[in-house]
Amino acid sequence: DQQVKQNSPSLSVQEGRISILNCDYTNSMFDYFLWYKKYPAEGPTFLISISSIKDKNEDGRFTVFLNKSAKHLSLHIVPSQPGDSAVYFCAASAGLNKFYFGSGTKLNVKP
Amino acid sequence: NAGVTQTPKFRILKIGQSMTLQCAQDMNHNYMYWYRQDPGMGLKLIYYSVGAGITDKGEVPNGYNVSRSTTEDFPLRLELAAPSQTSVYFCASSAAWDRGRSPLHFGNGTRLTVT
Numbered sequence: 001d002q003q004v005k006q007n008s009p010s011l012s013v014q015e016g017r018i019s020i021l022n023c024d025y026t027n028s029m030f031d032y033f034l035w036y037k038k039y040p041a042e043g044p045t046f047l048i049s050i051s052s053i054k055d056k057n058e059d060g061r062f063t064v065f066l067n068k069s070a071k072h073l074s075l076h077i078v079p080s081q082p083g084d085s086a087v088y089f090c091a092a093s094a095g096l097n098k099f100y101f102g103s104g105t106k107l108n109v110k111p
Numbered sequence: 112n113a114g115v116t117q118t119p120k121f122r123i124l125k126i127g128q129s130m131t132l133q134c135a136q137d138m139n140h141n142y143m144y145w146y147r148q149d150p151g152m153g154l155k156l157i158y159y160s161v162g163a164g165i166t167d168k169g170e171v172p173n174g175y176n177v178s179r180s181t182t183e184d185f186p187l188r189l190e191l192a193a194p195s196q197t198s199v200y201f202c203a204s205s206a207a208w209d210r211g212r213s214p215l216h217f218g219n220g221t222r223l224t225v226t
Contacts (some may be wrong), residue, residue: 001155004153006153007118009151036217041220043217044154044201044215045217046214049214089153093163098159099215101153103151
């Protein structure tokens with residue numbers, strides 16, 4: 001039973017526009033959420049995180065929004081760049097050093 | 112600036128063979144993890160360790176063993192390889208349990224095929 005879900009396997013966006021990647025979770029005990037970016041043949045790299053006490057966290061072109069009532073988080077990339085083309089994973093944790101990952105969304109930013 | 116190093120990068124095993132996936136980190140991180148990623152799936156936690164001499168099971172530990180004799184190394188052992196273990200394996204480390212300042216740092220993965 002997957003506790004973190006990314007229902008869109010892929011997303012295609014024009015360069016300069018906004019990319020919105022979505023993630024849903026089922027475990028109400030999750031209190032920390034992260035986004036990772038993964039290029040082919042490389043390991044995931046940390047992008048941005050948010051604690052459950054916040055509803056928004058921003059870092060440059062990347063913003064993560066958390067809606068706890070809906071158990072939903074999203075990653076906004078503005079403006080999107082071709083170098084952003086990668087697979088994006090969301091992850092969540094309820095402590096105990098365990099992180100649960102979604103299945104990933106492949107973002108393609110077209111020049 | 113090595114970070115997390117995994118060896119080998121690729122391996123093909125026959126059913127029933129054994130092998131050890133190596134993982135080393137040079138960041139003096141206490142916590143280390145093994146994940147596997149199957150096609151179209153997220154990363155599943157196999158085993159993790161909170162320090163030398165301490166290991167614990169994750170979501171999918173069956174068919175694997177680990178040991179943590181030093182802070183730097185966290186090898187993953189497959190004793191009797193099965194086709195279901197065909198996957199990409201990622202090792203990761205983190206500095207502390209304070210998740211706000213210590214996200215996971217991943218290696219580049221080992222692609223394992225069992226035939």
